[in-house]
Amino acid sequence: xxxxxxxxxxxPLARIEARLAWGLLAPTIIAVAxxxxxxxxxxxxxxxxxxxxxxxxxxxxxxxxxxxxDDEAVGDQANIRYxxxxxxxxxxxxxxxxxxxxxxxxxVTELDPRCTLEGxxxxxxxxxxxxxxxxxxxxxxxVGQAYxxxxxxxxxxPATTTGRASNVLTNATFTLDNFxxxxxxxxxxxxxWVTLFYTVFGTVGxxxxxxxxxLLLNKSFRGQGILRGLYLFPYVSPxxxxxxxxxxxxxxxxxxxxxxxxxxxxxxxxxxxxxERPLALIMVTVFEIWRYFxxxxxxxxxxxxxxxxxxxxxxDMDGASPFQKFWSLSxxxxxxxxxxxxxxxxxxxxxxFDDIFLLTGGNAGTRxxxxxxxxxxxxxxxxxxxxxxxxxxxxxxLLFSFxxxxxxxxxxxx
Amino acid sequence: MMDLIRRGYxxxxxxxxxxxxxxATTVAISMSFATGAxxxxxxxxxxxxxxxxxxxxxxxPNWKAAVTALVVAAATxxxxxxxxxxxxxxxxxxxxxxxxxxxFAALGLRIMLDEVEMGPINRHTFEAAVIRFCTGFGYIFFTxxxxxxxxxxxxxxxxxxxELIQNPLDFSIDLSKGTELFRSxxxxxxxxxxxxxxxxxxxxxxxxxxxxxxxxxxxxxxxARLRFxxxxxxxxxxxxxxxxxxxxxxxxxxxxxSMTGLRNSLGGIILIYPVTTIPVALYMLQGYFRGLPxxxxxxxxxxxxxxxxxxxxxxxxxxLPAMASVSLYVFMIAWNEFLLAFMLLDDPxxxxxxxxxxSLNSSEIPRQHLMAGSVIATVPIMAIFLGLxxxxxxxxxxxxxxx
Numbered sequence: 001x002x003x004x005x006x007x008x009x010x011x012p013l014a015r016i017e018a019r020l021a022w023g024l025l026a027p028t029i030i031a032v033a034x035x036x037x038x039x040x041x042x043x044x045x046x047x048x049x050x051x052x053x054x055x056x057x058x059x060x061x062x063x064x065x066x067x068x069x070d071d072e073a074v075g076d077q078a079n080i081r082y083x084x085x086x087x088x089x090x091x092x093x094x095x096x097x098x099x100x101x102x103x104x105x106x107x108v109t110e111l112d113p114r115c116t117l118e119g120x121x122x123x124x125x126x127x128x129x130x131x132x133x134x135x136x137x138x139x140x141x142x143v144g145q146a147y148x149x150x151x152x153x154x155x156x157x158p159a160t161t162t163g164r165a166s167n168v169l170t171n172a173t174f175t176l177d178n179f180x181x182x183x184x185x186x187x188x189x190x191x192x193w194v195t196l197f198y199t200v201f202g203t204v205g206x207x208x209x210x211x212x213x214x215l216l217l218n219k220s221f222r223g224q225g226i227l228r229g230l231y232l233f234p235y236v237s238p239x240x241x242x243x244x245x246x247x248x249x250x251x252x253x254x255x256x257x258x259x260x261x262x263x264x265x266x267x268x269x270x271x272x273x274x275x276e277r278p279l280a281l282i283m284v285t286v287f288e289i290w291r292y293f294x295x296x297x298x299x300x301x302x303x304x305x306x307x308x309x310x311x312x313x314x315x316d317m318d319g320a321s322p323f324q325k326f327w328s329l330s331x332x333x334x335x336x337x338x339x340x341x342x343x344x345x346x347x348x349x350x351x352x353f354d355d356i357f358l359l360t361g362g363n364a365g366t367r368x369x370x371x372x373x374x375x376x377x378x379x380x381x382x383x384x385x386x387x388x389x390x391x392x393x394x395x396x397x398l399l400f401s402f403x404x405x406x407x408x409x410x411x412x413x414x
Numbered sequence: 415m416m417d418l419i420r421r422g423y424x425x426x427x428x429x430x431x432x433x434x435x436x437x438a439t440t441v442a443i444s445m446s447f448a449t450g451a452x453x454x455x456x457x458x459x460x461x462x463x464x465x466x467x468x469x470x471x472x473x474x475p476n477w478k479a480a481v482t483a484l485v486v487a488a489a490t491x492x493x494x495x496x497x498x499x500x501x502x503x504x505x506x507x508x509x510x511x512x513x514x515x516x517x518f519a520a521l522g523l524r525i526m527l528d529e530v531e532m533g534p535i536n537r538h539t540f541e542a543a544v545i546r547f548c549t550g551f552g553y554i555f556f557t558x559x560x561x562x563x564x565x566x567x568x569x570x571x572x573x574x575x576x577e578l579i580q581n582p583l584d585f586s587i588d589l590s591k592g593t594e595l596f597r598s599x600x601x602x603x604x605x606x607x608x609x610x611x612x613x614x615x616x617x618x619x620x621x622x623x624x625x626x627x628x629x630x631x632x633x634x635x636x637x638a639r640l641r642f643x644x645x646x647x648x649x650x651x652x653x654x655x656x657x658x659x660x661x662x663x664x665x666x667x668x669x670x671x672s673m674t675g676l677r678n679s680l681g682g683i684i685l686i687y688p689v690t691t692i693p694v695a696l697y698m699l700q701g702y703f704r705g706l707p708x709x710x711x712x713x714x715x716x717x718x719x720x721x722x723x724x725x726x727x728x729x730x731x732x733x734l735p736a737m738a739s740v741s742l743y744v745f746m747i748a749w750n751e752f753l754l755a756f757m758l759l760d761d762p763x764x765x766x767x768x769x770x771x772x773s774l775n776s777s778e779i780p781r782q783h784l785m786a787g788s789v790i791a792t793v794p795i796m797a798i799f800l801g802l803x804x805x806x807x808x809x810x811x812x813x814x815x816x817x
Contacts, residue, residue: 018642020721024632025648028692031629035689036655039666046666056672169669216552227553229803233560236799238750240768241788245567248781251582256566259582260446263500264454290559322541351659354752370661377665390662401654 040394046387048174053381055169059088059131061096061161067154068138076143080106080154084126085134092130093163099123100159102139105147109140129163178388182376195350195368198285202352203345205289207338210296215326217297218304228301235294243358246287250274280364284356288349296341303337304330343407347400351393369393420540422472422532429547430468430523435460437519438496440554445511447565450584452500453511460496463489464519471523472530483520487512522550564792571598571786578781598786606783607762608790611770615749615791618683618766622748623741625688626695630740633692634699635725639708649700656693660753668757678761686754691744698743702736703729738805742798749795767791 010018062085069078080102086093102108102120111117115124115137124137182188213231217224234242250257250273258270273283307330315325353370356362362371369389377386419425438455445453463486470482489495490512497515499508526546529539569585570578572595577584587595602608636642637649667686668677676682706729714724730737755769765773771787 014641017640021636021640021642021645024636024640028629028633028696031689031692032655035667035686036658036663039663039670040658042666042669043662046669056669212552213556216549216556225803227557229800230560231556232799232803233564233796236746236795237564237792238752238768238771238788238795240750240752240771241567241792242563244771244775244784244788245563248570248785249563249566254579254582256447256582256585260443263446263452263583264442321537322545347657351657351661353659353661358752370659373661373665383665383669386665390665393659393662397657397659401657405650 043387043390043394046169046384047178047391048176049169049384049387050173050175050177051169051382051384053378053383054088055091055167056383057087058167059086059091059093059165061085061093061098061129061163062087063098063159063161065100065154065159071143071147074143074145074148077109078106078141078143080139080141082137082139082159083134084137086129086131088131088165090131091165092128093133093165094128096126096129096161096163097124098126098159098161100154101157102141103147103152103154103156104150105144106141106154107144109142112137112139115139175384178382178384179391181382181385182388182392190365191367191369191372194281194366195370197281198288198352198356198366198368199346199349201285202288202292202349203342205285206292206345206349207296207341209289209293210298210300210341211334211338213293213297214300214304217301231297232294234291239291239354240358242291243287243355247274247359250283274360275364277365280360280366284359284366287359288352288355291355292345292349296345299337299341300334303334307333339407343400343404347397347404350396350400369396417534420537421534422530423469425530425535425540425543426472426523426527427465427468429526429543430466430471430519431461431464433522433526433547433550434464434467434496434515434519436551436554437522438515440558441511441515441518442497443558445507445514446583447562447585449503449507450581450586451503451507453503454498454500456496456498459490459494459498463496467516467519467523468527471520471527472532473528479520479524483516486516486519490515526550567785567788567792571782571789572596573782575780575782598780598782599790602783602786602790606770606774606787607765608767608770608787610763611765611767612790612794614680614765615767616794618680618687619745619748621684622687622691623744625684626691626744627737627741629688629692630695630699631730631737632725634696634703635729637696638700638703639711649697652693652697656697660690664753664757667754671758677758678764680764682758683755683766686758687748687751690751690754691747694747695740695744698740699733699736702733706732735805738802742802742805745798746795749791 064083066081066083067078068081070076071078082098082100084096084098100122102117102122104120108117108122112124114126115122117123122139126135217228217231249255252258252270252272252275255270255273257273258267261267262270271279274280311329312325315329320328351370352368353374356366356368356371357374360366362368362375367375370393373386373389373393375386376389377383419428435455435457438460442453442455445451467482467486471479486495490497491509495512495515496519497511499511526543528543528546529535530543531539565585569587572587573585574597589595637645637652671677671682676685710732711724711728714728715721719727750768751766752768752772755766756772759765759769762770762773767787768791771784771791774784774787
């Protein structure tokens, strides 16, 4: 009898299983590829392109047509006027042509050398146009009886235009200007510093507050459920609603916070919380802590409730004081979830855009990298520079995720 | 140092001063917010009366604490207490403030100083007292910071601009106005189409939930149950995708939508939203599927069900609670989403609620409208959240640290 050997390679059953698995995953993979991977590649492409917001529309031929002069009686001399221009101020259009159908009863008296007329069909070849080119093309005509009998006027038949314009997004022009602009001067470093301050303090603050809140609620008493629900409010409600509530609360002219501080004698003059230089950054960080402490709170509380209570009973028997129990029992048990939360929150705070955008719009020294993407792309209308900032963000993100997968233990289940 | 502070005659007054100050500040802020009148905590008053209350509330007969509290209340009314009132405050509210300050301070200290004696106290008693102080402070602090912005939001929406500028602290509501109080809401629904926005938001969120589940359930099952090459790599890349910031994607999506004419259409939004939530949902669901006993499914397979039928007939019914959590979480993300709606929708007839609120943020529109809009967006999600809090907290902890 031969020795039994485990089968090698993949058997037919395993292959069927794998095929089914990929089949089940296919919709997700396709969707994610279309909406995440493709845009990411696009960002890299655009970041090397000199593209502004206005360039998103390719240059095109703009044509307006009207009739000038009398066209009231037979034999009247009139002009059909074509007003043509290049919609772009700096992009050329090549091989511009247009065709139009003249109304019945108009006799062309003189034809522009670039145009030909076959029956009533007019076609003109206008050659290449530079950016900002404009021209008025006149076609002199004599009015005949048929024109007067007919309701058809030159405007009624729309002219069709053609022209080849190169789209800056798809042509072969590349530039490093975007990156040069992003890294240029002190601005980049100040943006980076603001981002780091916001991320580090926002993350640590949210964790500490979450830990404190979890300690408060880690016992059963009446109303514990209500308080737990209440403490999650900031996280659950729409960002735009709470951001505006904060703006109103801290308004320098009619905000309640200022009125309260003045009344209590803390300050004489009202403080512009979201408009002064160091204070605005502190305020957006405080907002970040306020909004995201519930999340840390929830996770830490869940972890705390899964700690075995036997350990605490043993510690009680040994005469450990409450602080000793906290430091020597709870903290080591919580370190795992705390480090996971720290890394994840760090990454997501780094990525945060809406909060600062809504609170200060990135003014008063609160411009983080993410706000800078918006600022460059839409406020300055330089899409290429915005994409370059996005690439920088993506680079940082890759670094963080590397650290994340490297140092996070699997047993925390994340 | 630690020995010095662990004596009843040091611990009690120190905690007394700190607690009295906390209570004085709390009462002053609450009274100011409730009545709009001038209340403020007085540091020196809190110091002196805190020491007195600390000693008065040491373990002993109840009347000692009660008398101390009454003395503090009387001193407050006379103008020497831990809180002071400005001119023009009604006698009733100042009496209420004085009694609340003295009463809560004494009550709290009485609980805190349980077992603290005049002389040296042991470490346990001391730490227990400190922890009780921190707990009391924590409840007040967190409740205050969470509630105040929402309080301001709701009450601002019921007032009008002139009243607000005159006294930003006066949130008292004139109930005699009746339905006139809800004028901002009325105007939002009548003139600003908030009914349409509400419907849009609801429709988009529900559709997002369904599409997300449609994609995520089979995917999560594959990752959780089936063996195939690249499974580990796949489940890691899900997390990675989950970490890509929206603003990075929003830019190319904006460009692509501008070029294809999908901008300004709810269809475009529905194309994008589910994709942002599929990775989260997949991640949460696969964690749950893994926890289900595989034997039940194997029994189904033995009885001749196909894999897809197993998912449909066995796995899904077993994971209804997880589906509820995930649906709620996805609904919340879609309902609260702001960035994409802001960038992609310009046409007021197609706004979602968050986009609609953003459009109210202009100097021509009074702020109570802005706050009323915020309330309209917050109330539905809060109602759902409070009603299904159990599922929600589960869903949040199941695999999402995103925000």
